Amino acid sequence: MKDAYRLLAPFYSQISGWVFGENRKEANRYFLEILPFDKVLMIGGGDGSDYQFLSKKLSGDYWERSQSMLALASRNLKETSLDFHLGHFSGNGKYDLICLPFVLDSFKDEELEVFLKKITVNLKENGRLVFSDFFPPVGFRQKVVHGLMIGFHRLFSDYRRKEIPEYSRFFEKAGWQLLEEKSWKGGWIKAQVYELAD
Numbered sequence: 001m002k003d004a005y006r007l008l009a010p011f012y013s014q015i016s017g018w019v020f021g022e023n024r025k026e027a028n029r030y031f032l033e034i035l036p037f038d039k040v041l042m043i044g045g046g047d048g049s050d051y052q053f054l055s056k057k058l059s060g061d062y063w064e065r066s067q068s069m070l071a072l073a074s075r076n077l078k079e080t081s082l083d084f085h086l087g088h089f090s091g092n093g094k095y096d097l098i099c100l101p102f103v104l105d106s107f108k109d110e111e112l113e114v115f116l117k118k119i120t121v122n123l124k125e126n127g128r129l130v131f132s133d134f135f136p137p138v139g140f141r142q143k144v145v146h147g148l149m150i151g152f153h154r155l156f157s158d159y160r161r162k163e164i165p166e167y168s169r170f171f172e173k174a175g176w177q178l179l180e181e182k183s184w185k186g187g188w189i190k191a192q193v194y195e196l197a198d
């Protein structure tokens with residue numbers, strides 16, 4: 001499997017901090033500080049540095065498609081009881097919390113539909129899914145920065161999309177129901193909590 005973040009991985013968190021300050025990190029952390037959970041499924045968590053604050057509280061599975069990101073994550077999160085896996089999530093486990101941090105924006109529409117449906121079976125009863133990502137930029141400055149960011153990702157990773165997916169439509173179609181959300185930068189960045197609809 002090609003490591004699309006080989007060049008970017010060591011600098012990813014630092015570059016993101018220059019552009020977004022603490023907001024991307026806060027979006028990844030916000031609901032993890034509030035929600036009760038035991039076993040976690042983290043998909044596309046990158047270098048894992050955003051979750052060091054949870055340390056020993058974290059157990060479950062951490063899936064990364066980038067070997068370089070995974071190597072950093074297993075170092076940054078060595079105090080946790082997470083198991084680290086390279087590739088696309090293919091497990092059969094059941095989790096209290098599924099985390100999708102800034103990972104869905106690179107999926108094609110048809111992949112999103114299949115993926116969001118597939119992981120419904122991995123949620124324990126009363127479990128939650130926490131999703132954080134970019135939403136459509138608001139205003140000229142955000143539109144320019146967003147365009148530059150997409151160009152940068154196309155150059156240095158395997159980013160394939162031109163526009164942000166209509167997340168709510170895909171979640172709804174796959175059987176997820178929005179419970180709560182928090183926004184940063186006027187809604188450009190959001191963290192959302194989903195549960196399975198009845």
Ligand SMILES: C[S@@+](CC[C@H](N)C(=O)[O-])C[C@H]1O[C@@H](n2cnc3c(N)ncnc32)[C@H](O)[C@@H]1O
Pocket residue numbers: 005016024028043044045046047063064065066069087088089101102103106
């Ligand atoms: C834009 S980065 C975000 C990293 C981190 N979550 C953050 O918020 O900084 C997307 C990450 O998701 C990983 N990724 C993309 N598709 C994936 C998949 N299908 N399964 C697991 N990881 C994936 C990439 O390797 C990359 O590390």
